[in-house]
Amino acid sequence: MAGGRPKGRVDNPCNKRKQRDESEEEKKQRIRRSAETRKLNKAKVDAAKKKAFFQRLQPRLTSQRQDDEINITAAEVVVETQANENLVIINNDVPVEFPTQDASANLDVEEDNLSEEELLHDIYDVDKEEEEAVGVQQEYVKAIQQRLKEETHRHNNSTNLWLLQHLKDNGWWIRKEQVRCIVKKLGLKKEYDAYYRDVYVWLPDLRWEQCMPCCPNCKSNQHVGNNGFRDKHFGRVIVGMRETYYIVSRRYRCYACEQKSKEVTSFVEQAFAGNNNVSVERGSDNLQYNFMGWDSRILPLFPYGRGLEFPAFLTWRAGVDSMVVDVMRPLFDKGLKPESLSNVLLELHSAEFGKKCLRHEYEIKERKEKERHGLKVTRLKLEPLGNFADKQKYRGLVPTGKYLEHVYKSYHATIRTHLAQEVKKRGISVLMLDVSYKEAKHLYQYRGKPVFKGLVTGLNENGEVRIQFHIYTDSHEQMLAALEEFEKTRQMLGFPGINHVVGDNPRKETQLFMSTMESVVEQQQKYDSHSSPNVARDPLSGLPYYNAIELNIRTAHSPADITRVIEAMKEDIGDKKVGLDAEWNILRDSRGIQIGRTKIQWIQIAYRNREGGIQVLLLWVGELTSLPNSLISVLCDSSTQFAGVKVSGDLKLIGEDFNAKGVKSVDQKARKNVNNLGKYAKLRNVVNNANVSLSRLAELTLNVSIDKSLQSSTWRKDLTEQQKQYAAIDAAASLEVFECLEKKPDLSRRLTAEEATVGKKVDLVPINGSLPGMATRAATGIILESGVFCCPEGYLFRKRRSVKVGKHTHIVKVTDIYAPGLVLPGFGVMANGASITLGDLGMTEIVVPLAMLKEHAQCETMANKEGESGITLPSNEPTVRKSERGRIRLIRDPEEGYEISDSEDLMEDATINEGLVSGWDVLEDEIDDTMKALSSEDIEYLRATIFESQQSEKGKTPLKCDGLDDPKSRDDPGQIFSSIG
Numbered sequence: 003m004a005g006g007r008p009k010g011r012v013d014n015p016c017n018k019r020k021q022r023d024e025s026e027e028e029k030k031q032r033i034r035r036s037a038e039t040r041k042l043n044k045a046k047v048d049a050a051k052k053k054a055f056f057q058r059l060q061p062r063l064t065s066q067r068q069d070d071e072i073n074i075t076a077a078e079v080v081v082e083t084q085a086n087e088n089l090v091i092i093n094n095d096v097p098v099e100f101p102t103q104d105a106s107a108n109l110d111v112e113e114d115n116l117s118e119e120e121l122l123h124d125i126y127d128v129d130k131e132e133e134e135a136v137g138v139q140q141e142y143v144k145a146i147q148q149r150l151k152e153e154t155h156r157h158n159n160s161t162n163l164w165l166l167q168h169l170k171d172n173g174w175w176i177r178k179e180q181v182r183c184i185v186k187k188l189g190l191k192k193e194y195d196a197y198y199r200d201v202y203v204w205l206p207d208l209r210w211e212q213c214m215p216c217c218p219n220c221k222s223n224q225h226v227g228n229n230g231f232r233d234k235h236f237g238r239v240i241v242g243m244r245e246t247y248y249i250v251s252r253r254y255r256c257y258a259c260e261q262k263s264k265e266v267t268s269f270v271e272q273a274f275a276g277n278n279n280v281s282v283e284r285g286s287d288n289l290q291y292n293f294m295g296w297d298s299r300i301l302p303l304f305p306y307g308r309g310l311e312f313p314a315f316l317t318w319r320a321g322v323d324s325m326v327v328d329v330m331r332p333l334f335d336k337g338l339k340p341e342s343l344s345n346v347l348l349e350l351h352s353a354e355f356g357k358k359c360l361r362h363e364y365e366i367k368e369r370k371e372k373e374r375h376g377l378k379v380t381r382l383k384l385e386p387l388g389n390f391a392d393k394q395k396y397r398g399l400v401p402t403g404k405y406l407e408h409v410y411k412s413y414h415a416t417i418r419t420h421l422a423q424e425v426k427k428r429g430i431s432v433l434m435l436d437v438s439y440k441e442a443k444h445l446y447q448y449r450g451k452p453v454f455k456g457l458v459t460g461l462n463e464n465g466e467v468r469i470q471f472h473i474y475t476d477s478h479e480q481m482l483a484a485l486e487e488f489e490k491t492r493q494m495l496g497f498p499g500i501n502h503v504v505g506d507n508p509r510k511e512t513q514l515f516m517s518t519m520e521s522v523v524e525q526q527q528k529y530d531s532h533s534s535p536n537v538a539r540d541p542l543s544g545l546p547y548y549n550a551i552e553l554n555i556r557t558a559h560s561p562a563d564i565t566r567v568i569e570a571m572k573e574d575i576g577d578k579k580v581g582l583d584a585e586w587n588i589l590r591d592s593r594g595i596q597i598g599r600t601k602i603q604w605i606q607i608a609y610r611n612r613e614g615g616i617q618v619l620l621l622w623v624g625e626l627t628s629l630p631n632s633l634i635s636v637l638c639d640s641s642t643q644f645a646g647v648k649v650s651g652d653l654k655l656i657g658e659d660f661n662a663k664g665v666k667s668v669d670q671k672a673r674k675n676v677n678n679l680g681k682y683a684k685l686r687n688v689v690n691n692a693n694v695s696l697s698r699l700a701e702l703t704l705n706v707s708i709d710k711s712l713q714s715s716t717w718r719k720d721l722t723e724q725q726k727q728y729a730a731i732d733a734a735a736s737l738e739v740f741e742c743l744e745k746k747p748d749l750s751r752r753l754t755a756e757e758a759t760v761g762k763k764v765d766l767v768p769i770n771g772s773l774p775g776m777a778t779r780a781a782t783g784i785i786l787e788s789g790v791f792c793c794p795e796g797y798l799f800r801k802r803r804s805v806k807v808g809k810h811t812h813i814v815k816v817t818d819i820y821a822p823g824l825v826l827p828g829f830g831v832m833a834n835g836a837s838i839t840l841g842d843l844g845m846t847e848i849v850v851p852l853a854m855l856k857e858h859a860q861c862e863t864m865a866n867k868e869g870e871s872g873i874t875l876p877s878n879e880p881t882v883r884k885s886e887r888g889r890i891r892l893i894r895d896p897e898e899g900y901e902i903s904d905s906e907d908l909m910e911d912a913t914i915n916e917g918l919v920s921g922w923d924v925l926e927d928e929i930d931d932t933m934k935a936l937s938s939e940d941i942e943y944l945r946a947t948i949f950e951s952q953q954s955e956k957g958k959t960p961l962k963c964d965g966l967d968d969p970k971s972r973d974d975p976g977q978i979f980s981s982i983g
Contacts, residue, residue: 137393147236150252151230175201176201217259219256219289221303225259226256231252236250238251239399241320244353249296249321263289263291327410340407343406344401352390352400433468433500434461434462436458437458454473457471460488481514501521547708547709548706548709550730553734555727556617559622565632578642579609579741580737581608581609582649584604587599601659602655604621606733610737618733645737647678648678651670679739680693685750700739708731747859752855758812761785762784763858764858765781766814768780783814785814807849813847814847816843818845
């Protein structure tokens with residue numbers, strides 16, 4: 003009713019009277035009923051929202067396995083409509099909130115208030131800022147540190163050193179899987195296992211004997227002592243690939259540097275004692291005598307490479323695991339940005355957190371089920387793990403892109419000296435020069451005009467800077483002095499000559515390089531001596547094209563012609579070696595995209611006749627449905643060696659296209675007479691990758707280039723003259739490459755049981771490793787008669803003093819040792835079971851497996867790798883001076899005099915493998931032993947060899963330039979041949 007009065011109006015006299023008569027208690031009851039009514043209405047709305055949410059959630063839950071499905075049908079779910087509110091799950095098992103925020107990178111670098119030295123060497127004093135233990139992890143690490151402080155105290159006479167014993171038994175790690183036992187012994191309240199992390203304890207003076215950290219200032223540990231643990235900083239958090247862990251260490255003090263600092267301060271104060279206008283302040287960073295055991299400046303100073311055991315790279319308040327640091331360089335070099343790597347780590351860390359949350363929920367379910375069945379369970383408060391970044395609980399930590407970039411730069415700054423020394427050791431065979439004019443414009447100006455014209459940079463074949471200088475003009479005279487000095491330095495260091503020079507203007511620069519570099523002139527003369535004005539050359543490689551004029555080419559277009567030429571081949575063939583290839587047409591769609599192929603159109607067969615000439619048969623098979631029996635018999639002949647790039651694939655296609663059962667039914671890759679040239683060349687160390695083209699193999703073995711421009715041409719019955727030559731060259735080149743590779747030794751071949759006869763001279767080589775390493779002989783010896791072998795005094799073989807030699811092992815009398823660091827399998831020291839090397843036993847009788855015996859070669863020649871020249875060792879017996887196990891060895895050659903074994907050969911002695919000792923484990927010891935054993939005469943021989951008997955000019959230093967650190971003294975050869983030290 004429009005003008006009617008609403009019901010329940012209070013202006014009614016009766017209502018007014020009722021309100022006046024209402025007592026105070028009745029008023030409270032009325033308000034309470036109204037509140038209950040509103041609460042009931044709100045519950046109905048929430049129930050509707052819960053039902054809608056559960057309907058959206060149900061499809062995801064049904065995809066889980068039925069036996070592992072978490073039953074949440076009884077849960078009451080309430081979804082708040084506000085955007086900033088959390089998702090609330092009201093469940094009898096889990097009566098708490100689950101935050102909806104996603105994990106994010108939260109570890110950033112704060113460089114504004116820190117100096118570069120503090121950021122680089124981790125000398126920032128964390129005690130300047132309060133760091134109290136506020137979470138589960140901090141309390142756990144704090145308790146471990148306090149326990150270590152008690153057990154390592156010098157006045158501690160207790161015998162219950164359980165934590166130190168635990169560390170010694172577990173590699174100085176406290177793993178999270180052992181947290182239940184550790185927490186109980188530490189007297190802490192047990193929380194969920196997911197809250198705890200691994201803890202690594204770095205106390206090198208307790209872990210190893212005579213391994214007190216060195217002072218970062220004086221580089222000595224003679225006056226270094228323990229200075230206790232920090233009071234407000236308990237451990238450094240480290241970011242790993244999937245989660246974080248902690249490192250605990252303590253401080254050390256150099257008392258010599260402390261006394262020196264006090265003396266300097268006292269001297270300065272006395273000097274200015276009478277001057278009231280001068281205030282004396284001592285800088286704490288100028289002479290630091292307190293330092294942490296993990297200081298990055300002292301890790302390389304630990305003896306025997308102990309610093310390599312430290313598992314992380316530290317910044318001023320955190321750190322990154324070494325594995326993360328190791329993957330930075332290859333990823334960043336391939337274009338991956340630090341932000342992208344941060345996202346990868348965030349994904350891995352959050353995935354690990356998600357797995358722990360899921361396992362935690364299953365544990366809660368399991369506990370509830372056990373309680374319902376009356377089983378005894380651990381009483382813990384039932385709650386979720388919380389937020390990823392919750393400092394009180396899980397405390398997830400992921401570095402940002404900025405932080406990873408800072409770590410990358412800081413880490414490379416710490417190894418700058420090592421990298422500089424490595425660059426100094428690199429030779430150069432290809433010099434690539436370029437002039438930059440941008441840098442010179444802004445470098446230095448006089449009266450508004452730049453002083454320099456440009457910056458000349460010379461790179462080697464690896465892209466490393468070998469020479470760099472400024473020029474005032476574009477005249478070549480500005481470059482003469484720098485190039486002449488560079489050539490002198492190269493000769494003094496004994497580096498090989500430069501063979502090729504790459505520049506912007508070869509026509510104008512040819513005379514400059516010819517006048518300053520004799521090696522370039524010699525290389526050009528070699529090219530000129532092999533070249534002819536009428537020989538066409540490949541413009542890219544500079545090699546002459548394969549000459550098809552001397553090939554005798556015959557074509558056959560019908561089955562009868564094919565049978566006739568095949569029978570003639572059987573009568574005319576010399577060695578039963580055949581180069582095989584096949585040609586077919588590529589099918590493409592209207593867009594030019596390859597969609598398939600036709601059947602094989604031509605088959606090419608190349609062989610040598612009895613006179614030694616190469617005969618090539620071009621067989622047209624495009625119109626045939628089956629091959630002649632004579633051709634099938636040749637393809638199935640097991641006495642004929644077939645060679646070609648992926649020749650097994652060509653044979654397989656021939657069998658499939660023409661239904662040749664004799665060819666189709668056999669696995670072509672398993673045939674011993676089918677030689678895929680890529681794999682064949684890799685076994686002889688000619689290429690590193692078996693997936694190589696015929697053109698590349700021809701360049702490496704025949705020094706010729708193959709024109710592949712007709713590879714995608716249309717192959718019809720009537721071929722052009724160019725197509726005939728192209729098809730013939732493919733087969734003939736395959737044959738010649740195979741013949742060339744066949745002359746090279748198979749580096750993987752070892753003696754068979756029948757070949758290992760008594761009295762045979764053999765070479766001892768590693769069992770596993772790279773092909774060059776497996777071909778490098780470690781020793782030579784004579785096979786003795788099999789029987790009972792008795793170990794030398796103090797040694798065991800297979801944990802026994804004497805063994806009976808079987809058919810797979812042989813007794814060998816060692817006559818010469820070339821690689822004393824080679825570990826002998828099966829041998830061990832009687833006292834502790836440590837591995838034994840050739841140098842330990844010397845030239846005596848040993849037992850070696852058949853896999854270590856190789857045919858003795860009078861002249862050991864390494865097969866050519868791509869881009870490397872062969873290395874031939876002298877065939878006479880080596881004479882090792884002073885130190886037989888030294889990494890630096892003087893080898894006596896009657897014709898050449900003394901020479902130094904190649905640096906690559908030195909490192910091959912220490913290849914990390916099953917049969918080889920780790921180079922880092924023995925390299926430092928052996929260098930020290932060698933340096934002590936070298937006499938003054940030996941040092942003179944080394945100096946004469948390195949610098950080719952040329953004394954450096956007075957006032958000149960080899961490799962002295964602003965871009966590199968000062969070179970090491972020539973009086974110490976160990977510093978020249980090794981970057982360790």
